Amino acid sequence: MSEVPMFTSRPLHARPPALAVFVAAVAGLLAGCASLPSPSPVARPSPATATAPAVPAQAAPAASPCPGAVAAIARCLSGQDSAGAFYLIAVPHGWNGHLVLHAHGGPTLGAPKVERAVEDLERWQIMVRAGYAWAGSTFRQGGVEVRAAAEDTERLRQIFEQHVARPQRTILHGQSWGAGVAAKGAEMFRRTADGKRPYDAVLLTSGVLAGGTRSYDFRTDLRVVYQHLCHNHPRPAEVQYPLHIGLPADAAMTQADLTARVNECLGLDKPASERTPEQQRKVQTIVNVVRIPASSIQGHMNWATFHFRDVVQYRTGGASPFGNQGVVYQGSADDAALNAAVLRYRADPQAVARFAHDTDPTGSIPVPVLTVKGVDDPTAFVELDAQFKATMEQGGSGNRLVQTFTRHGTHSYLSDPTYPTLINALLRWVDEGTKPTPQGIASDCVALEARYGKGCAFMPGYVPAALSTRVPDRDRP
Known part of the structure; x- marks a missing residue:
C-alpha cells in the first residue's frame, strides 16, 4: 500500500x-x-x-x-x-x-x-x-x-x-x-x-x-524534538524552512530519502542492541518526550513531513495550522535545555480556522x-x-x-x-432502541468467537x- x-x-x-x-x-x-x-468537481455543502x-x-x-x-x-x-x-x-x-x-x-x-x-x-x-x-x-x-x-x-x-x-x-x-x-x-x-x-x-x-487542529499536535512536537537531536531534516547546509510546514512545496525529498536520514540519526533500521549508544539515547529521548513507541517514529515523521506539506500547500492557503508555542516538553535527560533549544512556531489563525472547518x-x-x-x-x-x-x-x-x-x-x-x-450492537440500538453497554458488548463478543475465532479483548471499565x-x-x- x-x-x-x-x-x-x-x-x-x-x-x-x-x-x-x-x-x-x-x-x-x-x-x-x-x-x-x-x-468533475462536486459542489461542497455548507457546514x-x-x-x-x-x-x-x-x-x-x-x-x-x-x-x-x-x-x-x-x-x-x-x-x-x-x-x-x-x-x-x-x-x-x-x-x-x-x-x-x-x-x-x-x-x-x-x-x-x-x-x-x-x-x-x-x-x-x-x-x-x-x-x-x-x-x-x-x-x-x-x-x-x-x-x-x-x-x-x-x-x-x-x-x-x-x-x-x-x-x-x-x-x-x-x-x-x-x-x-x-x-x-x-x-x-x-x-x-x-x-x-x-x-x-x-x-x-x-x-x-x-x-x-488537535490530533496532529504531537507530530509537530516530533519534528522539533527530532531536529534538535538530529539536525538533518533539514541539514545545516540546506535551505532552512519552518518545520511546521512539513516540507517546502518544491522540495524533491522522497520517503526513501527521509527514511535514510532518520536511520542515519536514529538507527531505526537496526535492532536496539545494534544501535550506537548515541542513537539509542536519541531514540529514547523521542520515546519519552513525544510518547510514541520507537517502531512508529518513522511513520509519524513521514506524516509530519509529507502530509503536513499537503495540508499547508493545498488546504490552508500556504500557512500552517500547526504550532508548538507554549509547549513544555518533559521526559528528556535535561528538559530545561530541551525547552530552551527546540524551535518554536505559532499556528496561523486563518489556517487553523480553515483546517478546523474541514476536519474538526x-x-x-x-x-x-x-x-x-x-x-x-x-x-x-x-x-x-x-x-x-x-x-x-x-x-x-x-x-x-x-x-x-x-x-x-x-x-x-x-x-x-x-x-x-x-x-450487531448498533443494529439492536437502531431497531430495538436498546442502547449497548461496554459490558454487554464484551459478553456478546465472547459468544461470537465460536463463529469468527478468538480475539475478543474488550475492557468494559476502561476510561x-x-x-x-x-x-x-x-x-x-
Whole structure:
C-alpha cells in the first residue's frame, strides 16, 4: 500500500498473483467503460447541510471479479464515480440486507488508485463474511481533505441505492483517519431528498477523532524534538524552512530519502542492541518526550513531513495550522535545555480556522455512534477518544455515543470477532432502541468467537484520560 504507514490499515503481505490479476481485471473494466463520465468537481455543502444533495447521474457499476478473500462468498461490482473516485462493492450471496459503507484510513497522497479499494475490501472481509454488503471509495483525491472524502462516501451510498439495492440499514464505518471522515459525513448529511436518514448508525474504529487542529499536535512536537537531536531534516547546509510546514512545496525529498536520514540519526533500521549508544539515547529521548513507541517514529515523521506539506500547500492557503508555542516538553535527560533549544512556531489563525472547518467534528450527529479503540494504539492515541466524547457532549449528541476499548496494542485491525459484535450492537440500538453497554458488548463478543475465532479483548471499565495528559497543551489562536 502506498499510503504513509501511520494511518494505514493492517499491513498486507506482498500482493499475491491472484490479487494482481484481480486489480488488472478491474482496471481493464474501468478503462473500457466509455459511459463513465469524466471527473468533475462536486459542489461542497455548507457546514449546516441537512439534506444529502443529489449527485450527478452516475454510471452503473460493472460486474467484476471479487478479490480472493471473498471470491467464493460474494459478487463484486466496481466503477469510477462522476468526481473521479474509484469504488468497489461486494454483496455476499447470503446478504442480510444491510450495508456497511466504508471510509478508509490514511489518507494516501497522490491520485486515487483502484488498488486502494481492493486492499480495503480484503482487509475488511469480515464484514462480508458476516453477511453485510460492503462498499468502499478510494476518494477522488489524495491528501488531507475530510469534507471531500465525506462527499465521495455519500456519493457511493447513492450509487449503491440507485444501481444495487436499497439496504434495510446503512452503517457508516470510518477507520483511523476515515473515522474523522465518517463523523464529518454524519454531521453533513442528515437527511436524504425523501426525508430519510442516509445513515442509520456510525461505527468509528481506531479513530483519529480530535480533529485536525488537535490530533496532529504531537507530530509537530516530533519534528522539533527530532531536529534538535538530529539536525538533518533539514541539514545545516540546506535551505532552512519552518518545520511546521512539513516540507517546502518544491522540495524533491522522497520517503526513501527521509527514511535514510532518520536511520542515519536514529538507527531505526537496526535492532536496539545494534544501535550506537548515541542513537539509542536519541531514540529514547523521542520515546519519552513525544510518547510514541520507537517502531512508529518513522511513520509519524513521514506524516509530519509529507502530509503536513499537503495540508499547508493545498488546504490552508500556504500557512500552517500547526504550532508548538507554549509547549513544555518533559521526559528528556535535561528538559530545561530541551525547552530552551527546540524551535518554536505559532499556528496561523486563518489556517487553523480553515483546517478546523474541514476536519474538526462538531459533535452534532443525529444517529447512534459506537467507537472502539485499542488502549495501546500507537497511532491514534486512546486519549483522542476522551476529546471526542467531550466534543459529542458539547455538540448535543453525548447520549448517542457509546465508547468501547480493548487490550489490543494495534491500530490497523483489532480482531475478527470485534467488528461483527459492534455492528450487531448498533443494529439492536437502531431497531430495538436498546442502547449497548461496554459490558454487554464484551459478553456478546465472547459468544461470537465460536463463529469468527478468538480475539475478543474488550475492557468494559476502561476510561481514557484527557488528551492533554498525553499531548501537552499549547497556545492556540
